[in-house]
Amino acid sequence: MSKLNIRKVAVLGAGVMGAQIAAHLVNARVPVLLFDLAGNAGDAGTAGTAGTVGTAGTANRVVEQALQRLGKLQPAPLADTDDLRFIEPANYDDDLARLGECDLVIEAIAERLDLKHGLYARIANQLAPHAILASNTSGLPIASLAEGLPAELLGRFCGVHFFNPPRYMHLVELIPTAATDAPTLDALEAFLTSVLGKGVVRAKDTPNFIANRVGVFSILAVIEEGRRHGLSFDLIDDLTGARLGRAKSATFRTADVVGLDTLAHVIGTMQERLQDDPFFAHYRTPEVLARLIEGGALGQKRGAGFYRKEGRAIKVLDPATGSYVEGGAKADEIVARILKRPPAERFKLLRESSHPQARFLWAIFRDVFHYVAVHLEAIAGNARDVDLAVRWGFGWQRGPFEEWQQAGWGEIARWIDEDIAAGQALSKAPLPDWVRGAAGQGVHRADGSYSPATGRFEARSDLPVYRRQIARAPVLGQPSPAALGETLFENDSVRLWLAPGHETVPVLSFKTKMNTMSAEVLDGIGLAVERAEAGFDGLVIWQTSALQLGTPGGPFSAGANLEAAMPLFMSRGAAGVEPLVRKFQDTMQRVKYAQVPVVAALAGIALGGGCELALHCARRVAHLETYLGLVEVGVGLVPAGGGLKETVVRAARAARATGSTRYLDFISPRFTTIALGKVSGSARQAVGFGYLEATDPVVFNVHELLGAALTQARALAQTGYRPPLADHAIPVAGRAARATIEAQLVNMREGGFISEHDMRIGKHIATILCGGDLDAGETVDEAWLLTLERQAFIELLGTGKTQERIMGMLQTGKPVRN
Known part of the structure; x- marks a missing residue:
């Protein structure tokens, strides 16, 4: 297959997901045709459109109304609301011939096989002979979706599962059928990775694929173990959020945000298609969830779910009475202290404790460890794909296999065995033999991650698109970005180093909390500029936190370290801080007038002094999700x-x-x-704020940020860079x-x-x-x-x-x- 140039994309279905996928495509400067039913259709809902068809007198009013809603959504699907004009409305009655203009067609209509098959029958003969057709389904069988497609289209058909909201969620699952051409998958993976900035995981064609399969089981396990241990929903959320290195919205707040009907739909898929699963007994819709849905409490979109906002107070559901009560329960202090211990000690204490909160935590970890071990071979190519999918799709800092291995692989396996034998686990299924055999020391090693299907530790994909990623998403057992390359200078505040294969431009990374700037960091910046001028082509300032575990993305710098300056203020008063302010200014001027180009590689927040540092650099390369602002007020x-x-x-x-x-x-x-x-809501908006120049490149995949910044620095040097006069x-x-x-x-x-x-x-x-x-x-x-x-x-x-x-x-x- 020759190189695939995706010049235009069609999205079929202007519902919540379809419209937001279209929005992210135009974020990436890809023009979009957004299709839905014609305006005179009686039932827009069959095409996945949210809401009721309006009365506007245009054939495209369904899509137009969807675009109006899109501009009001929060968090904003568009990096710049002006880009809404690049989404062109279309309808199935009048515009099908225009599908021939598109190199990629993403179907995102309602999750029903009959509706999808009916739509495919209408569009198949309209597609360009090279175009890829992908279904954005959260769990329908891709093989079943492919049934009835023309033979010539089968090789160009696959599943592609964006997570909601598509702009912000890093994960995209790519699911082939047995007939999908390898070059088609490779080309689509490259587009999703580099152009749309996603972390792509190839999943097997099994119900709910990888992330939802594991993540939703985890939610079901939390609900069941919470019931067994008598814990309230708000207490469970305090226990299962940031304390475990997971999303702050934890379990039940996340369910409310996603939508309880959506959660029930995913559970329903597991009920229908996994009846032979050893964990099938726990795929039932929890009684509390069923009652909420029956009462119309679908979560945040309906104003009530597991939580309900009353005035300024957020109340939590009491399942015993069905009423909402005051919330805010917190973990017991003894349990909070246990969670701060090193992994091996932490798990030992949780398992041995008689405290119900500790027992609950051990149980939910055990259940997920047990589950992923039993199902790894069926759902994924290797353990790394499971860990990355759960991290990127559910916001966990570490995936389940990483948690297990970090805590002590063999010991945890022995405890799981004991709990299975004692009838405490959620299934009687034994751990697979490979847990103690080929992967007896763990599933992740420096050379790859274990695959039960091949019996080998599989290396990372070597597709050309990944050569742009100097530091790929870190996985336990593999080198950390903080240790990458050759160190030129390092102290407690900064590290100056050379990236592999890029020895002409050093990289400066901060080591302070939130990458704040203290006097020591300022000294490090000055030293880095001096070293770069003495023997290199430029300097890049890039933070390893851009590749933090979990979902990547920063911060670049939260600004000046006020806490570090307070002792100086307390001892000498306001005037005593003046030398430090002058030092900050002098360092920024040193950056601006350096004899080599200094390039800031921006991701996450760049606030206050972090924004000022960026302003003084010769060039800025920014990840789309960079939020800049001078916030000292x-x-x-x-x-x-x-x-x-x-x-x-x-x-x-x-x-x-x-x-x-x-x-x-x-x-x-x-x-x-x-x-x-x-503070800008994106790198695009930062241009309008004056914090970025229109010529500053915007990178969509944060893992490509460092490589792009090094390329910029070299390009400036090779064209005779001189600092501004x-x-x-x-x-x-x-x-x-x-x-x-x-x-x-x-x-x-x-x-x-x-x-x-x-x-x-x-x-x-x-x-x-x-x-x-x-x-x-x-x-x-x-x-x-x-x-x-x-x-x-x-x-x-x-x-x-x-x-x-x-x-x-x-x-x-x-x-x-x-």
């Missing part, structure tokens, strides 16, 4: 690491480019963004513009939108952005603006209101409004 301060200075420089550059001297027009929107502490004549908006902004602040204060202290901070920001006490059009240099930043920062730091905000943030992690 939240702690009662102004940006003082050169962020406001760079804002003025960029505004002046934009004004010059248009020949305008109306500097206020260019400063005003930037002032609003900074004064309100706005220092501008000593930066025009400013002046005192009249400052007065205009301050008048807006007064109106906001009188309207109750901001506090008196917010207004004080806003005035400082306005003063700096307008150049101080100067006339419009007067020019300054960068040092002038940096001095204004420092003066405002130190003045605000000396106020009680700012000190309250800083302490509140350090103690609670939340901004204080005073």
Whole structure:
């Protein structure tokens, strides 16, 4: 098969999933035809469309209404709402011939075989001869879906399972039939991986595939073991969320968000198609779930499920009475302490404890370990695929096999055996022989992960698309990104190193919590620039946290380390912090005027000083899910690491480019963004905020970020990179513009939108952005603006209101409004 160029995609079905898949395609700059029933159809629901057909008089009104809903959804499916226009509405009556324009067709209609077969019969002869047809199904048999397709289409048909919401969930399961061509799968995997930024796992054609099969069983086990141990839903959520390294929404909040009807549908698939499964007795719909669905309490979308919001209070269901009661139950302190112990000790203590919460936790781990061991060969190619699917699809920090192996493979296996023999497990099925045989030390090794089907440890896929990933998704037993490459310099705060095969551009990674910047990190940045200038082509700043376990994605840096600066403040007062602020500014200038290009590889949050660091780099390469903002107002301060200075420089550059001297027009929107502490909702939106340039590349797969940044640094070096010339004549908006902004602040204060202290901070920001006490059009240099930043920062730091905000943030992690 020749290279597949996907120029346009058709999505069939404008329901919740179809519309959001279309949205993510246009996020990736792929034009989309979004199909559904024609507007005069009587029942839009058969095509997977949510809601009722409206009365608008167009043939495409079903899709148009879906697009209207799409623009209002939260979290936002679109990285930039303006991109909605790139989704073109279409309908099955008038537009089927246009399918011939598409290289990929994704069917996402209702989960019914008869409806899907009927649609395939209508579209089969309209597809381009090279086009791939993929069904986005969460669990229907792909082989059954393929029945009746023309012979020439069978090789280009497969299942592709996006997780909801498609923009944010890293996992996509790819499911072939026996007839699917290998080149078709490889081409589609490359597209999903690099263009859409997904973590692709190839699943076998079994009910609910991998992630839902394991994840939903885990939910069923939690419900059953919670019932056995007499634990409330809110207590179970406290036990099964962040404390276990899983999603904060834990078990029942997650179920509410997903939709209890959706959960029941997946359980129903297991009931119908897994009757010979040794765990079949536990595939029944739990009584509490059935009662909630019968009463219309489908979760968050209906305002009630396991939880219900009443005013500001969130109440939890009491299954005994069917009423909602005050929630907020927390794990017992002794259990919380056990969960902080090293893995082997933790599991031993949980199993040996008589505390019901500890017994519950051991039971849910045992049940899942038992389950994945019994079913590994049937559902996946190897243990790695199970672990990655569960991590990426359900937000677990470690997959079940990783948890088991980390805790002590042989000991855990022995305990599971004992529980099976004692009748405490959820099934009498014995652990497979390979658990003590070929994989007797665990399923993950440096050279691969165990496959019962082949009896070997299978290496990672070597498809060309993965050559872009210098540091692939880490799996237990395989090298950590933090130990990758050759170390040039390392201390407690930073590591400077060379990535394999990229020895001309070193990489600087921070080692602090949330990659915050302390004096030691600033020293590390200065040293890295010095070393890069002395013998390399450039420097990349990239954080290993971009590849954190679980779902990858950052942070780049949460900004300056305020906690580390507090002792200096306490001993010397606000003025005593001035040298540290100056050091921060000097380091940022060192980055900006380095003789080699410094490239920031951004993922996750880049806030405050993290955003300022990015602003001073020669180029930024950003993962789509990068959230940038100058947010110092939240702690009662102004940006003082050169962020406001760079804002003025960029505004002046934009004004010059248009020949305008109306500097206020260019400063005003930037002032609003900074004064309100706005954070971009994506890398695309950060361009509009002025934190990224239109020329800064946006990468969709976070695992490709480091490679893309190194490529950018080398490209700049190879084209004769020179740092920018220092501008000593930066025009400013002046005192009249400052007065205009301050008048807006007064109106906001009188309207109750901001506090008196917010207004004080806003005035400082306005003063700096307008150049101080100067006339419009007067020019300054960068040092002038940096001095204004420092003066405002130190003045605000000396106020009680700012000190309250800083302490509140350090103690609670939340901004204080005073």
